[in-house]
Amino acid sequence: MRNIQSINCFYQQVLLVGTLVLVGCGGGSEKEIMPVTPVSPTIPTKASGTLDDQFTLWLTxxxxxxxxxxxQTLETKAKQFSVSSTAFCQLDNAKASDLTELRVAWQELNVAWQSIQWLKIGPILQHNRNFRIQLWPDSRGYVVRDVDNFLLTQTTLDANAIAKSSVSGQGVPALEYLLYPTTNQDSLLSASNKSKRCEVMVAVSDNVTTISGDVLDAWQATGGNYIAQVIGGNGEFTGVKDAVEEIVTNWLEQVERVKDEKMLLPFALTAPGSPSAAEFYRSEQSLVSIKTNVLSFQQIYSAGGGHSFEKILVEFLGQHTIAAQMNDSITGAITATEALSGLYTELLSSDEGRFIIDNNIQKLRVLRDVLSIDFIQATDINIGFNSNDGD
Known part of the structure; x- marks a missing residue:
């Protein structure tokens, strides 16, 4: 009975906490206690400021x-390839290993370009710089036409001469054509016109270095300071929201481009697909490019590990579900690319390979849908015209 009485006493005390008088149990006397200050639960506070303030943090x-x-990486890799191409062409008896090293330098340049290929605002659009770095798709073979014309030119070509020519022969695809010829007789190791091929390659590589340097300088605060326009939402933008809308439109267009042009076109209707429609079928760097593109989507969303869209969705807008959908769709797209190994031509020609490619296409469709519907509704932004819009 004493235990029961003690338990009853305990519950009575719990019920009476916060009052000034506690009635004793078991015939005890009244006992005065100090009032207890209630402890309020910690409630997560919403990020302060406006949505434009949040967008500014993301843009920054x-x-x-x-x-x-x-x-910066693009300019660095362009310079490195330019130096490597000049050094290669100065060799009296270049070996296969020398050509392999040069090709690796080109591959690194291409990866650097693919990492930022998605962005189509500001300096990269001026003077057709984006097309001068890469004209693609090139269904009419303009790259081959222009490079072949360069090779037939009697006058000495340099970066200035290349910069004044058609955009199709000025960039990364032109270099690929020179580095990965269809026949051995056109190889940089043994071609009868090797010196002319080297001249063209060095001129084109110097041109790419100039373009990438001009773009970087235009962005930097010490140069054209375009970065201030983007962060401040001024200049060519009507506001911070407009800057975000332009960039998200670029992002969506790149998702569509990877899905439609880089995967669906080579995939075709049946095996063996259309390998020559791939972005870099000569060098077999198409899959590497796709993987790099998809990884860039995470960089955009996370702002490089800074004030991310996830933070805006969760902490400011309270859109936990949309944030989870965005994370899942981006992660799903990245995970799917891990199976894109080997040669693109082999994947396109086998049932197993085509299943892998189709899975990547489906993952990109999911990302496209979440980004273009749920995400823009949650953030109250409007995307512009999508030149790559399709299924």
Whole structure:
């Protein structure tokens, strides 16, 4: 009975906590206790400011942690390839290993470009710089036409001469054509016109270095300071929201481009597909390019690990579900690319390979849908005209 009485006493005390008088149990006397101050539960506070303030934080980190570093890498890799091509062409008896090293330098340049290929605002659009770095798709063979014309030119070509020519022969695809010829007789190791091929390659590579350097300088605060326009939502933008809308439109267009042009076109209706429609079928760098593109989507969303869209969705807008959908769709797309191994031509020609490619296409469709519907509704932004819109 004493135990029961003690338990009853305990519950009575719990019920009476916060009052000034506690009635004793078992015939005890009244006992005065001090009032207890209730402890309020910790409630997560919403991020302060406006949605434009949140967008400004995202634009700031995207510019400083993603865009500028990628343009810096592009310029660095362009310079490195330019130096490597000049050194190769000065060799009296270049070996296969020398050509392999040069090709690796080109591959690194291409990866640097693919990391920032998605962005189509500001300096990269001026003077047709984006097309001068890469004209693609090139269904009419303009790259081959222009490079072949360069090779027939009697006058000495340099970067200035290349810069004044048609855009199709100025960039990364032109270099691929020179590095990965269809026949051995056109190889940089043994071609009868090797010196002319080297001249063209060095001129084109110097041109790419100039273009990438001009774009970087235009973005930097010490140069054209385009970064200030993006972060401030001024200049060519009507506001911060407009800057975000332009960039998200670029992002969506790249998702569509990877899905439609880089995968669906080569996939075709049946095996063996259309390998020559791939972005870099000569060098077999198409899959590497696709993987790099898809990884860039995470960089955009996360602002390079800075003030991410996820933070805006969860902490400011309270859109936990949309944030989860975005994370899942981006992760799903990246995970799917891990199976894109080997040669693209082999994947396109086998049932297993085509299943892998189709899975990647489906994952990109999911990302496209979440990004173009749920995400823009949650963030109250409007996307512009999507030149790659399709199924």
């Amino acid at each position: 980190d995207l510019s400083n942690k993603v865009i500028l570093p990628n343009y």
